[in-house]
Amino acid sequence: MSSRFRCTCIRCRFSSLLGPVMLVTIGALFLAQQFTSYRFGELWPVILIVLGVWKVLQYMMPSDGHACPVTRQ
Ligand SMILES: [Zn+2]
Numbered sequence: 753m754s755s756r757f758r759c760t761c762i763r764c765r766f767s768s769l770l771g772p773v774m775l776v777t778i779g780a781l782f783l784a785q786q787f788t789s790y791r792f793g794e795l796w797p798v799i800l801i802v803l804g805v806w807k808v809l810q811y812m813m814p815s816d817g818h819a820c821p822v823t824r825q
Pocket residue numbers: 759760761762763764765815817818819820
């Protein structure tokens with residue numbers, strides 16, 4: 753049984769999707785390299801754009817019901 757606390761507010765759940773979104777983005781860039789004339793070296797800034805947009809969206813998400821694991825006893 754895990755005693756690790758996980759907040760389930762919308763913002764924290766959205767935040768936890770960042771890893772999979774980055775993997776999909778990187779995969780899509782390698783796919784684009786296969787099917788277009790663009791090289792990964794030219795497309796990598798898309799990763800920064802996706803990361804930035806994701807962070808802005810995360811900031812805009814409501815944090816109703818957020819429970820910080822550090823202060824929760
Ligand atoms: Zn939370």
